[in-house]
Amino acid sequence: MSPSKLDNIQPIDISTFQHESIVYHKQDSSYWFYEKSSESFPGQAFGLKIESVLYHTKSEFQDILILKTTNFGNCLILNGIIQCTERDEFAYQEVITNLPLMSHPNPKKILVIGGGDCGVIRELIKHIKNNDNLIDSITMVEIDNMVIELSKKFLPQMSKYHNHPKLNLAIQDGFKFLNETDEKFDIIITDSSDPEGPAQEFFEIDYFKLLQNCLNGEDGIVIAQSSENIWLNLEYLKNLKEKCESVFNNVGYAQCYMPSYTSGQLGLLIATMNKDINLIDPIRKFSKDEESKLFKYYSSDVHKSSFVLPTWANDYLNE
């Protein structure tokens, strides 16, 4: 189905809908979505109760499922993995956006790779609307236009700035874009899905090299979700961080609470060439009042504490 036809779509009849992640529970006649992965997080599952199935398709790149849940609002699921729910998405969006933004001395040009739900765009535009004198232009490169179109329809609070005049949108493979562009960016945010799917190449050393090459000078900062978290596969994270450290001089690992993500958290890798940038203690701080106005999750205290890891994980990853 083409995006232009999205206006006419009807909710799906769940009683006849078949999807491997959706289960019917006889005892209370309820339908549940269960996130499971025998490879990435074996033996554990997270479930959301479904009010209705809003949309399902297999796009050129992935399985896209959009649910209206009973308690988490609308929920975007790619290849069986929750990308965002309306209830808690702000945590992820605010942290992945503001960790680099508050650490960069002069962040003018921002690139977002992925991010089709436009939640990161919303967080960036917030600073433009607030006249923070930070961002001049935003480029977003998303491979799957369907994700953007569906977010416009089903995640309106996330996607509300999808056509903001400061946003240049390219529907293209992020890896290819970085390879071909002559532009340089102050911050590059990789807001991708997990490696199983079209985002696979975003977790390899060649990608970190490409990112570094597209940064505007030493001060440039990149951030990416780490796919795994410290409780699941610390060895993988160590390896990913080492790949990143082979390219960048200054690398940190941060995490934030995300109830609808595996283990209830999101992991992030942040990096820059400039050893003197303190990624942990942001150079740009708002007053408490401004923080309350601008953010729901982020604050300069949250920024700092997001780098504090449990002793065993810190010893393994950072020492």
Next chain:
Amino acid sequence: MSPSKLDNIQPIDISTFQHESIVYHKQDSSYWFYEKSSESFPGQAFGLKIESVLYHTKSEFQDILILKTTNFGNCLILNGIIQCTERDEFAYQEVITNLPLMSHPNPKKILVIGGGDCGVIRELIKHIKNNDNLIDSITMVEIDNMVIELSKKFLPQMSKYHNHPKLNLAIQDGFKFLNETDEKFDIIITDSSDPEGPAQEFFEIDYFKLLQNCLNGEDGIVIAQSSENIWLNLEYLKNLKEKCESVFNNVGYAQCYMPSYTSGQLGLLIATMNKDINLIDPIRKFSKDEESKLFKYYSSDVHKSSFVLPTWANDYLNE
């Protein structure tokens, strides 16, 4: 079944075992435990894949289920709610024990209410074994002896100090114990299950009054799990904190990552009569090397960051 008969018990045949929290999945012939609560956390579920059912009983007080899971080790479940898994229990145990212990100027006498898995006892005894010159005596008051006996058998790493000479164990209702005792304690740790079950009275103002009455002077510190977390029911938490503040002069709310708990986190309420005690920045700090030796989760940085809440929750709970 009496505790003395625990030596002879056999694993349960899961194919004939019936429990409302256990579901059979035909597609891969697997059995899963699902934690659900239509009252406490409607519309969301956490699942663990089961290797075998080690034990099930309805004790005088509650439904007790012990599972061997495929990826989280052995797991204790009371009334359908996960109390601990061998994989991540250390986070909870270390934080609930060390937040008060590292903030109290001279913690000699410790009382634990609940805590039948003996994980908190293990964390306390660690300091005795390390000659930290902190703890003189520990009293634990657990209502359900069956939980202790089962933990000795199925959670040996948690319960290993159940018969340590510094531990006085009372099998009794915690509320009743506090009402009747003449003893005073420097720290009282309430390591209870959620309000649905025998722990109901631990979340009421009368309980906070009893706790305060049993503290040894102004410096005494109490800590308790909050049952709800900030993502689920912030209003309930605010109300609980206000109850606590009506009794104590100095109250804080902390949280820690706990992948096997609802929303992937645990909330804690900590309180003292002494306004000058800084609950957030501990007075007692170990060197990094000692932290790595003593703790898997806790550190003085973790201590401080556990009080950092997302902006919206901080504004609502603390301002």
